[in-house]
Every structure is written in C-alpha cells, then in structure tokens.
Amino acid sequence: MAKMIKFVDGEMIEYDVLPLVDYYDSILRKPTIPWDFKSKTFMQAQSMIHTLAETIQKYGGLGISANQLGLPYRVCAVNMGNQIWAMFNPEIIERSEDLANFSEGCLSYRGLYLKVERSNHIKVRFQAAGGEFLEKEFDGLTSVCVQHELDHLDGIVYTSRVSPIKVDQAKRKVKQNLRKIKKITNAA
Numbered sequence: 685m686a687k688m689i690k691f692v693d694g695e696m697i698e699y700d701v702l703p704l705v706d707y708y709d710s711i712l713r714k715p716t717i718p719w720d721f722k723s724k725t726f727m728q729a730q731s732m733i734h735t736l737a738e739t740i741q742k743y744g745g746l747g748i749s750a751n752q753l754g755l756p757y758r759v760c761a762v763n764m765g766n767q768i769w770a771m772f773n774p775e776i777i778e779r780s781e782d783l784a785n786f787s788e789g790c791l792s793y794r795g796l797y798l799k800v801e802r803s804n805h806i807k808v809r810f811q812a813a814g815g816e817f818l819e820k821e822f823d824g825l826t827s828v829c830v831q832h833e834l835d836h837l838d839g840i841v842y843t844s845r846v847s848p849i850k851v852d853q854a855k856r857k858v859k860q861n862l863r864k865i866k867k868i869t870n871a872a
Contacts, residue, residue, distance in 0.1 A: 699734035702753040707793040715839040716758040719772040721815035729813040733770040736761035745791045747829045749836035760833035774810035779803035795861035800845045802831045
C-alpha cells in the first residue's frame, strides 16, 4: 500500500490507511508491546497517530488499536467527536465501581453487538506523541470505548467479556446488522 502524505503545521507526515485484520487473527489475542520512545522518532509517532486516525475515519469507528491493523504496538486512538485522541502505552489507573452497560461493536467484527459491563468512569495514564505522560478521565460511552481499546491492547476481545450464549445470540443478528449498516452508509 502506498504511503499517504499530509501537511500538519508545516510538517510533512507520511501515514497509511491500513486494512483491518480478521477477527480470528491471533494478533488480537496477544498483548501488544510498549511503544519505545527511545528507539522511535517523533515523526514515527506522528505517522502512527495519523494512520490510526485516518483508518478510524475510513471505517467509521469510535476507536481503534494498533493490533487491529496488524501492528504490535501499545497504541490506540479514540474518536472524541471533534477530534481523535491517540494514546501511547495507556493504562487505567482508576476505575469507578458504577457500571455502564452499552451495546458495543468492533471494527474487527462488523455487525456483532454485545452488551458489555464496564466501569462508567476511568482515569487513564498514557503518553503523547512526544513521550510526555498525561492523565485523562473519561465517562460514559467514551469510558467504554477507551476500555474496549485497552482490552485490544491487552489481547482481550470483547466477546470474551460476555457469556457464550449471548455471543451466539448476537451472531445470529450479524447479517441483519450489516444490512442496516450498509443502508445507513449508502444514505449518508
């Protein structure tokens, strides 16, 4: 695949829009490796950010992890509505006991929606593109999305968070859900 180029603040950034790996790909079930800021350049981090962001936009997702694109790094991005946040080496440092129960989907398993219980509020420590550490709190759907992506980075798929019976029930609706997605996408 040919590299794409974008100019950001006068700097040329090369990035890719990558295909998603298949849900059954073993990379989704292996913990990712930390992004090493000592061996990678700032421009490589910028390229990773734009690769994740542009791929989210292409597939219309709320979030994506590097391993969903076949990349082994502990990096993910989450669509915050008006901007996409990339997080290098994220970890949850606090979580609430009150739970959110949203119906989750996944770009790696289009059309499969599962109700997964997750903390309604989390605090995440991560690194920005320059390696500096940040902490950010997330609530509601954004909290759920971040936890979903961090699960990916830990090699956990969302189907393992619910009973096999619920997964089987949801699988029966995938074709119907995909038709709805296609209809909505074509109407847009």
